[in-house]
Amino acid sequence: MSSPRRGSMGFYPRVRARSIRVRVKSWPSIKEAVLLGFPAYKVGMLSSILLDAYEKSHLFGKEVIKACTVLEAPPVYVLGLKLYKKEMGALKSLTTIFSKDIPKKIKDHLDITTKSNKDLSFIDEVKDHIAEIRTIVATQPFLTAIGKKKPEIFEIKIGGELNSAIEYAKRIFGKEVSVKEVFKELSLVDVIGVTKGKGFQGVVKRFHVKVLPKWHKHRKGSRKVGSIGPIEPSLMRFVPRPGQMGFHRRTEYNKLILQIGEDPNSINPKGGFKHYGLVKNNYILLLGSIIGPPKRVVFLRYPIRPQKRIWKYQLVKIVT
CATH class of the missing domain: 3.30.1430.10 (Ribosomal Protein L3; Chain: B; domain 2,)
Incomplete structure (x- = not known):
């Protein structure tokens, strides 16, 4: 019996990032003379009511509810x-x-x-x-x-x-x-940052290894891999092993900017955002979720591999 290998090999080595302040390694080419990126602080998430304005969508002309991320910039x-x-x-x-x-x-x-x-x-x-x-x-x-x-x-x-x-x-x-001099609403950005740290974790949580059955002859543990390799070679690099999980530098491509606002009172909940507080400056609403915990700095960059088709939404209401 065999199964597909567990975990992606696209993120080796799974080590802690050097710093929460990321270094951008590559930049896109655009014709306009403007900063190609802007840092912001992650605040939290909200629900937004959007009007689907994409003509080929089966929800064209209807209101949809989407999750969005708030960034203070x-x-x-x-x-x-x-x-x-x-x-x-x-x-x-x-x-x-x-x-x-x-x-x-x-x-x-x-x-x-x-x-x-x-x-x-x-x-x-x-x-x-x-x-x-x-x-x-x-x-x-x-x-x-x-x-x-x-x-x-x-x-x-x-x-x-x-x-x-x-x-x-x-x-x-x-x-x-200001961020309004760099980005425009309904445009795409790449989000570069450091993910939430999870500490030292085992192979089940880190690589989604299958938990072995707990039958009566089972004595060597269930939340571990069956074999870490033969006698030779002495090192098997890509067998799932316990270790650091989270706090990795990652890039998320093509996030849609729903709104760049100047009035933080329009999005602030009554008691402030959980684990953050009240937004006091310009803010950015991104469609969907992004990496990192609240208060962490993330870097927004012009898209280096932009999508040809951009979903068209009109912001109707923000649900705080």
Whole structure:
């Protein structure tokens, strides 16, 4: 008797993420000069009443109830610019320019050095050598109700052609950028973050291994694999074994933005969101669920493999 192997091999090694602040490894190409991503804090989930506006849907013109996720997105502060050059076919750091007017609430809690003897005029001097320009932004968690002061630092690429990206970077350097300047409603985003941590778990919960029958000759345990391998080879890498479960870095593709709102009172429950509190800033409503517990920072990125067909919904009402 044999059965299909348990668990996916697409997520090896199943280890803890280095940090809840994720590093984005790849960026899409778009024509518009705009930040290609934006960080936000997960709040919780709500129910929403939507009008199905997709003509080929069997529910066209009818109201449907869908679950949605609330994200709080306070404005980010652009505290620096990162310039890259092409060398041997790869991107190499050219220089980093930091703002000299970083707000005290952000600067007091930074764990990076912001000293720089360069200013924006240096960009024009090395313009011929620049291959890519990115922004260094800091979140402002002290504007939220999560009780956190230390900001997360992200490096975000700017879309569009190089010249327009440079002009856009100069325009937002040392200023705040809101989520409404980056994303639009009824567009798709990728959600990158760290999942809920489950700790050290056995093979049944971690890999969904079948529980062995508890009959009278059964003496070596039931919540374990029947065999972990032969004598040789000495190591079998892909046999289900106990270990870390959760707190993994994951990417979820093509989440639909239902709404980007400025009035948090329209979504706040009477007693606040469970394990979070009250939303105080701009918020984002995403269709469906996303990874991570409440208060965790997630990164929203322009879709790197967008769907050709996007479901068309009109938001009718939010059920708090």
